[in-house]
Amino acid sequence: MALEIIESCVNCWxxxxxxxxxxxxxxxxxxxxxxxxxxxxxxDFEDPQCATICPIEGAILNxxxxxxxxxGSLTGxxxxxxxx
Amino acid sequence: MQLPVxxxxxxxxxxxxxxxxxxxxxxxxxNHLPEHIRxxxxxxxxxxxxxxxxxxxxxxAVAPACNIQxxxxxxxxxxxxxSRPGVVSELHHPDQAVKKVLAVAATxxxxxxxxxxxxxxxxxxxxxxxxxxxxxAEQAPDIKLCVSTNGLSLPEHVEExxxxxxxxxxxxxNCVDPDVGAQIYPWIFWKNKxxxxxxxxxxxxxxxQKGLEMLVARGILVKVNSVMxxxxxxxxxxxxxxxxxxxxxxxxxxxxxxxxxxxxxxxxLTGQRGPTHDELQALQDACAGDMNMMRHCRQCRADAVGxxxxxxxxxxxxxxxxxxxxxxxxxxxxxxxxHAAINEELESKRLAKEAKVQLVNIQGLKGSxxxxxSPASGxxxxxxxxxxxxARPVLMAxxxxxxxxxxxxxxxxxxxxxxxxxxxxxRFIGHxxxxxxxxxxxxxxxxxxxxxxxxxxxxxxxxxxCSKVGYEPWGPLEAAGIQPNGEHAMEAIEDAVLKVxxxxxxxxxxxxxxxxQQKVA
Ligand code: SF4
Ligand code: SF4
Ligand code: SF4
Numbered sequence: 001m002a003l004e005i006i007e008s009c010v011n012c013w014x015x016x017x018x019x020x021x022x023x024x025x026x027x028x029x030x031x032x033x034x035x036x037x038x039x040x041x042x043x044d045f046e047d048p049q050c051a052t053i054c055p056i057e058g059a060i061l062n063x064x065x066x067x068x069x070x071x072g073s074l075t076g077x078x079x080x081x082x083x084x
Numbered sequence: 085m086q087l088p089v090x091x092x093x094x095x096x097x098x099x100x101x102x103x104x105x106x107x108x109x110x111x112x113x114x115n116h117l118p119e120h121i122r123x124x125x126x127x128x129x130x131x132x133x134x135x136x137x138x139x140x141x142x143x144x145a146v147a148p149a150c151n152i153q154x155x156x157x158x159x160x161x162x163x164x165x166x167s168r169p170g171v172v173s174e175l176h177h178p179d180q181a182v183k184k185v186l187a188v189a190a191t192x193x194x195x196x197x198x199x200x201x202x203x204x205x206x207x208x209x210x211x212x213x214x215x216x217x218x219x220x221a222e223q224a225p226d227i228k229l230c231v232s233t234n235g236l237s238l239p240e241h242v243e244e245x246x247x248x249x250x251x252x253x254x255x256x257x258n259c260v261d262p263d264v265g266a267q268i269y270p271w272i273f274w275k276n277k278x279x280x281x282x283x284x285x286x287x288x289x290x291x292x293q294k295g296l297e298m299l300v301a302r303g304i305l306v307k308v309n310s311v312m313x314x315x316x317x318x319x320x321x322x323x324x325x326x327x328x329x330x331x332x333x334x335x336x337x338x339x340x341x342x343x344x345x346x347x348x349x350x351x352x353l354t355g356q357r358g359p360t361h362d363e364l365q366a367l368q369d370a371c372a373g374d375m376n377m378m379r380h381c382r383q384c385r386a387d388a389v390g391x392x393x394x395x396x397x398x399x400x401x402x403x404x405x406x407x408x409x410x411x412x413x414x415x416x417x418x419x420x421x422x423h424a425a426i427n428e429e430l431e432s433k434r435l436a437k438e439a440k441v442q443l444v445n446i447q448g449l450k451g452s453x454x455x456x457x458s459p460a461s462g463x464x465x466x467x468x469x470x471x472x473x474x475a476r477p478v479l480m481a482x483x484x485x486x487x488x489x490x491x492x493x494x495x496x497x498x499x500x501x502x503x504x505x506x507x508x509x510x511r512f513i514g515h516x517x518x519x520x521x522x523x524x525x526x527x528x529x530x531x532x533x534x535x536x537x538x539x540x541x542x543x544x545x546x547x548x549x550c551s552k553v554g555y556e557p558w559g560p561l562e563a564a565g566i567q568p569n570g571e572h573a574m575e576a577i578e579d580a581v582l583k584v585x586x587x588x589x590x591x592x593x594x595x596x597x598x599x600x601q602q603k604v605a
Binding site: 010011012013014017018045046047049052053055056074075076077078081082 | 148149150151153155159160175204208209211212270271273276277278350353354
């Protein structure tokens, strides 16, 4: 049970202070989640906090490797425009 | 680069910048402000049209996170509300930021204001923002601090804000109606949840208004920024303006939407356009009421350093700052002297201006539109008639590189200052950027020549005043209804604008246009 931050992360710091398990740390080239510490916020919050504030679609993956915030879900930009 | 300050001898203005001394307006925008507010803002470059030629401000980029999403922002870049998007700032930790501020303040004594404006939302980064403020209030008490915010978490931070040297807060308020807001903000992060749509907008609006009221109640100055989005909130912003002013905001600054497709924002990618110069000006006028709007705002980057419109950030990169030895108490003495000298000059300029305004009144250039109050001029019946017909206002563009005079060649200008002449006098309206057409090459963009760009940018202007204008652009300018005029080279801008306006009046060119009469009615 752990989320993962991938390379599209823009290092915006929004997630880091919210993590109840201190599982997120600043790293180069992008922030990282320590899989041993991440609880997916279970017991602390209803929604995983990092994925709930992250502004970048696709930057955080669930344990199955799927985007927590898939393309278009945050910006509302139609997919064909995103691709262009 | 030399700064055109203090003694005004340096006329070599920064290319990108607004030229010193040239954006003044005859009615000072601060005249309407109560004395205690004037005292607070007179040396703030962002609030005082006059001061922005003399005093510098800087931003530090310590606050990268944001708790909302705006449709005009792409979080891969800096915040679009206070910053030119598309350029990523060098992000600082608070301690680095403090070091940078001290270094800049010691090197550029004209620096009076430190702002935190992002690149995200400063109040979504409270630890980083307040750590910076706390250290500066202690180590550099002669620097004013200010902060820009989207307002979502403002109420919970008002108390802390009021503790530091912060006497100005800018809130970006684009709407007071959740239905309008839902078209601007796709989501907010609120109480550990992501909230979308109308509900999100309603919470944001409520927090913004609450924060505004709390700040005003504590005597902290509040400026409101609004981004004008045609078809979304353009009709709505007049109401926003009324409400925020009635609640005590001291300035309302309407800024144009920036929505270039390459910024990758929702608006950019869905083809939402920004306002035209005319639309922006009309709205600014409508919102102005009895106060002048802030028209010299340059939507600075979150890490801008220097006078408005110039950027000396490259002189203060982290590695250069690490190498600097700063004795701030010493620097503070030097700063105090420089500030005193500038204040003296500003004061004498203000007095000179007052004298000039009176002279203009005596000369009768201020033709009064109302028959009762029109002075018996003793001129022919034609002039009498002129006085009865309200002379319509005229926009003129001015090419200048500083010093308050017309001293730039038309083809070399990368920016024009726009003035409005009317029976009320001359006022500064804004600046419009272009590509110097002498340097622009044959084409730019999709086959548009640099001259075409300039002509498009000058839309609405009837005259362009410059030190010189070549033969070639003359025809196209005239064809576009813009009269080139190189006859007032080296003259003071406002005097020349008034002269040309009076020539137009005498030549009978100022009869109100039919459609404009209707607009007025
Ligand atoms: S899901 Fe929760 S616990 Fe895991 S990294 Fe994100 S914020 Fe931390
Ligand atoms: S919120 Fe998203 S983009 Fe920002 S640092 Fe965390 S993972 Fe990266
Ligand atoms: S508040 Fe600023 S940083 Fe946040 S989304 Fe809006 S424009 Fe971007």
